Amino acid sequence: MNELRQINNYVVFQTDLEACIDYIKSITNEKIFLVTSGRDAKSILKEVHELAQIDSIFIFCFKSENQQKEKTTRDLSKESAEFLWFQMFKDVILRLPRGNHAKQQMIEFCQHYYRGNEKELKFIREFKHDYKSNMAIRWYTKETFLYKSVNKALRTEDIEQLHTFRFFITDLSLNLAAEYEKLKKKGEKIIMLYRGLIMEHEELETLKQNEGNLISTNGFLSTSRSKEEALEFATKPTKRTDSVPVLYEIQCNIEETDSTIFADIAEFSDYPHELEVLFDLGSTFEIVSIKKDIELSLWLIKLNASDKGSKVAKEHIELNRKDEEETSLELIFGRLLIDMGQYDQSLKYFQSLMLNDYTQKDDIAKINNLIGSAYYNKGDLDKALEYYELAYNLMMNDKPVRIKDSARPLTNIGLIYHRKGQYDRALELYLKSIKIFETYYGKEHIKTTKTLTNIDVYESSSSTSTSPELDYEDETCASASEESSPALSASRASSAPRLQYTVQMASMRPTVPIHRVREPMKTAVIRLTQKQTTDSEEDAEEQSCIF
Incomplete structure (x- = not known):
């Protein structure tokens, strides 16, 4: 048991074969090291050996001639990166x-x-x-x-x-x-970094089709100043026939990149000879070229550290900070869960906030409104209505009465009745919330126009299936709301370009020697294209849930 924990801390023992197979199939976002007896190997291997979640299979067998028949499979995640x-x-x-x-x-x-x-x-x-x-x-x-x-x-x-x-x-x-600030003061203008890995053919083809686009990591990216260290990992022997050795060559222009943060960390490391350089979360790189290096017998992928991805993200983030002074960061974090469709996790998170002593009293009603929004997205309209009404009642019974805040759950109660086909009741609530929004925010504010959009949908409900818009706590997806709201289209030039994002998965692996193998790092290939969109096209788009 202790030896197993030295490899991986989380160990599960299964004695029933069918229960074991069911458990393995239930794991979707983790990698599994499977240890099985020789007696059960044939039965279990035919069920699980092709599953993506299986990293390695070890057959525990006392027959010496069988001890080298270990089956190892590796499959990097193909999930979309957000x-x-x-x-x-x-x-x-x-x-x-x-x-x-x-x-x-x-x-x-x-x-x-x-x-x-x-x-x-x-x-x-x-x-x-x-x-x-x-x-x-x-x-x-x-x-x-x-x-x-x-x-x-x-x-x-x-x-x-x-x-x-x-x-x-x-x-x-x-x-x-x-x-990074210390690094900039050293006077280096161009820094070359390297990262070696074994990459699947399919993944390499995906990257080859995306030359000129951006690649972004979802974690702290480890690289090295030493090309030799990177080559050691890229060229290590492997029995995999579906993979090829790859060397990333990353050029960092200190004078041109402000938001791509990286630092020499050799002085902090137990392995200073690796000359490790660590990139911050979400660093982005432009794919310059991908070519076969005959001399090194590997694929050479040249990247440039880039601010392009962060600039797009910054514009999006600035839009989403609108009215943030009214909402705590803890609630904004929870809204991100709803944003990415993790409704069950959001419910669990909001319930934990309700139990925390440090949660502000004023946030309780807002949390209930967000819980209602999670249930709304799950399709449970009755449960959503229960929490929206609870949020509204808490605000109205507070001292002093929170009229300004009450417009949000009021709008959401209206959309529940809207979805249930009770249009007159929905319109009554929409008009009531609009009056509050206009009083506290003005007629041109996004909160007002968002509710006007719902009324526009109400008026056309007899001939269209368009869904009304949710009002959560804030405009966490304000850019999306402005693009989809017919009420706003008249105030914006019809020829204004819009950025659209297509995100695909790729992956990068560590440069460090085999004795310190770092975790695989998922990365996203990001295509940034501009599309001219007319007002009529915008009006036809499905309205999205916004904060």
Whole structure:
């Protein structure tokens, strides 16, 4: 048991073959190391050996002639990357409070997860007593619970765990930013970095089709100043026939990139000879070229560090900060869950906020409104109505009465009746909320126009199936609302270009030698194209849920 925990802390024992197979198939966003007896190997292998979630299969057998017949399969994730969502997440998490409560929450999670693993528990105790914010990079380079847990959360985009580790993620990002400022003062203008990996043919073809586009990581990207270190990993022997060796050559122009943060971390590392350079969350790179290097017998992918992706994200984020002074960051974080369709996780998150002592009294009603929005997106209109009405009643019974805030749940109650076909009741509520929005925000504000859009939909409900718009807590997707709202189209030139985003998956793996294999890092290929859209086309678009 202890030996298994040294490989991976989470160990599950199964004694029933069918239950074991069902459990394996239920895992969708994790990789599994499967250890099975020789007796059961034939039965279980035919059921699971092609599953994407299986990383490696080990057959425990006493017959020496069979001990080398280990089957290993690897398949990098093909899930879509939510580039803009991840940039939104980074923006919010870096501004969340990271005091003692956040640190204690992270420590308690780690103590529970690594219970029984004395080696990691010792590191957790050391972290609890000795850690300071300026030690984040050093702790990240250690092969301990922290590195494993943070990268697992980033790799799987597990929002609940990412929120749990916000304390350390923020410190690490801030430390990298500070080191980047030191790097800029050294006078280097062009820095060449390298990353070696074994890549699947299919993934390479995807990248080859995207020359000139951007690639973005969803985690902290590890590279090296040493080409030899990268080549060591890229050219290591492999029995995989579906893969090829790849070397990333990354050019960083210090004078041209402000938002792509990276830092030399060799002085903080237990392995300084690796000359490791670490990129911050969500760094973006332009794919310059992809060519076969005959001399090195590998594919050479040239990248340029780029600010293009961050500039697009910055515009989106600035739009979504509208009226943010009215909404706490904890609620904004929860709204991101709804934004990316993780409704069950959002419900779990909001329920935990309700139980926390530090949650502000004024936020309780807003949380109920957001819970209603999660149920609305799940299609449970009755449950959504229950929480919208609870939010509205809490606001109206408060001292003083929160008329301004009440317009949000009032609008959402209206859309429930709208969806139920009770149009007169819906219109009555819409008109009531519009009066409040106009009083407190003005006729031109997005909140007012959003409700006007719902009335526009109401008037055409007899001939169209267009859905009304939700009013959550804020305009977390304000850019989407402005594009889809007929009420706004008259005030915007019909020929105004709009950025559209197509996001595909690729992946990058670490440069470090085999004795310190880093986690696989998912990346997104981002295409940025402009499309001229007429008002008539906008009116025909399906309205999206916005904050």
